Amino acid sequence: MNLKTQTIVVLDFGSQYAQLIARRVREQKVFARIMPCYAPIEEIREAQPDGIILSGGPANVYAEHAPKCAPEVFELGVPIFGICYGCQFMCEALGGNVHPASSREFGNADITVLGKSEIFAGMPVDMPVWMSHGDQVEHLPAGFHTIAKTSTCPHAAIAFPEKKFYGVQFHPEVAHTPRGKEILRNFLYNVVQARGDWEMSSFVESAIADIRAKVGKDNVILGLSGGVDSSVVAVLLHKAIGDQLHCIFVDNGVLRKDEFNRVVNGYRKAYELNLIPIDASKLFLDKLAGVTDPEKKRKIIGHTFIDVFEQEAKKIPNAKYLAQGTLYPDVIESVSAHGGPTAVIKSHHNVGGLPDKLGLDLIEPLRLLFKDEVREIGAELGMPESLIWRHPFPGPGLAVRILGEITEERVKVLQEADDIVMQEIHAAGWYRKVWQAFAVLLPIESVGVMGDERTYENAVALRIVESLDGMTADWVKLPYELLGRISTRIINEVRGVNRVVYDISSKPPSTIEWE
Numbered sequence: 001m002n003l004k005t006q007t008i009v010v011l012d013f014g015s016q017y018a019q020l021i022a023r024r025v026r027e028q029k030v031f032a033r034i035m036p037c038y039a040p041i042e043e044i045r046e047a048q049p050d051g052i053i054l055s056g057g058p059a060n061v062y063a064e065h066a067p068k069c070a071p072e073v074f075e076l077g078v079p080i081f082g083i084c085y086g087c088q089f090m091c092e093a094l095g096g097n098v099h100p101a102s103s104r105e106f107g108n109a110d111i112t113v114l115g116k117s118e119i120f121a122g123m124p125v126d127m128p129v130w131m132s133h134g135d136q137v138e139h140l141p142a143g144f145h146t147i148a149k150t151s152t153c154p155h156a157a158i159a160f161p162e163k164k165f166y167g168v169q170f171h172p173e174v175a176h177t178p179r180g181k182e183i184l185r186n187f188l189y190n191v192v193q194a195r196g197d198w199e200m201s202s203f204v205e206s207a208i209a210d211i212r213a214k215v216g217k218d219n220v221i222l223g224l225s226g227g228v229d230s231s232v233v234a235v236l237l238h239k240a241i242g243d244q245l246h247c248i249f250v251d252n253g254v255l256r257k258d259e260f261n262r263v264v265n266g267y268r269k270a271y272e273l274n275l276i277p278i279d280a281s282k283l284f285l286d287k288l289a290g291v292t293d294p295e296k297k298r299k300i301i302g303h304t305f306i307d308v309f310e311q312e313a314k315k316i317p318n319a320k321y322l323a324q325g326t327l328y329p330d331v332i333e334s335v336s337a338h339g340g341p342t343a344v345i346k347s348h349h350n351v352g353g354l355p356d357k358l359g360l361d362l363i364e365p366l367r368l369l370f371k372d373e374v375r376e377i378g379a380e381l382g383m384p385e386s387l388i389w390r391h392p393f394p395g396p397g398l399a400v401r402i403l404g405e406i407t408e409e410r411v412k413v414l415q416e417a418d419d420i421v422m423q424e425i426h427a428a429g430w431y432r433k434v435w436q437a438f439a440v441l442l443p444i445e446s447v448g449v450m451g452d453e454r455t456y457e458n459a460v461a462l463r464i465v466e467s468l469d470g471m472t473a474d475w476v477k478l479p480y481e482l483l484g485r486i487s488t489r490i491i492n493e494v495r496g497v498n499r500v501v502y503d504i505s506s507k508p509p510s511t512i513e514w515e
Ligand code: XMP
Pocket: 298, 348, 349, 350, 392, 393, 394, 395, 396, 436, 470, 471, 507, 510, 511, 512, 513, 514
């Protein structure tokens, strides 16, 4: 019997943690999808949820324009788990009430579990949790009882077991709630009766079947970048449709050292991909000549890429689809912190507008997945760790790391410096521990001495950051010896550089890239 994959719908009330909740659920091998709280009940029904999680959110449930979900959600007959605002909302919606707390709770708190409940099964009576709220439940709706409290929050967790409704005032999804994962797991496995059927191996199987059914005998075009997402799409599609997949890889003149040859040879050999390498470096560098404005550089690279890609794509017969490595965070429609809807659609793939221009339909086999799941799929497909764990690399490449004018010579200087950073970071075992590590060529020259001569040469900045998703980041406290080695090697080995500095800014307010 082919059972439908069980689904948890996370209704987003504007929480900064909605994606985190979905990821935590999927880590427990249960599929979760995020829908805005205002999703019509028909859409929620169509998703066939086996359980619903109501997220937190910054609003006050009693405020005039507080975000709400369709009241029929409570009549679907499926288990519901409310978190923070979600818990308060459930109370308010079912006849209880919520008031500003006499003392607001932000940060660590200790809960005491009262009696037995499915949610806290197998857990200690006292445990630390992470709170972040100014309001709290005052009167419970009929049918509910309290299953945990803190010294200042009398209803820290509530339950209506007959209906399978549960609510917690704290945040089980964040790492600061040490037993949070087990609490979510208890909801999934004790209350929802999850089967744990969200597995990457079965995802690969069904994705391959879907791709075959959709594509038939037509051809698919993919812009390969050498990054994790497009590589996984390439290998997945190749497995599904073999040589009907045509990968175009464009050298835009601002790739890392040897990247073009490495990708072309590597992918042809390891995966026998039908790969069309296009060396357009001269065209890109000609167009970039004399341009120093960062936004102009990005635009020129984006437009030139589309032109080059379009020209090549048109040569492929029977092409009906364009494949892209779009991920779930790019397609989630989320709720803004102010309660209103905001469409979160990023155009980081640098091929915006291409499908329309080429008259192609899109294939996005990763559009339901988070990055960690894409990596798991890469491993499932037998791809090497070195590829699966590659650092992100921006579409406009080294162009956004060469401040000022881009010339062939300056690209070479940065490629050499960047290559040394890579070598040393790998050799010291730091590659997997950091989010990104790279060199930036600054548009200044400074004085130095070499032998008896005064020099006047380039300065290079090192940018090495840790981050979870690129949205926020901090500089990495690398050992001084490692920084020293990188600096010495760059100054000795890269002609034209006499100074190396370390970027110690965090994001925000800085950004990861320098342009
Ligand atoms: P920032 O510089 O905004 O970068 O802190 C955040 C993350 O996004 C990457 N990045 C890009 N990726 N096209 C991309 O594909 C781009 O134009 C682009 N700009 C920045 C950056 O490397 C970091 O991981």
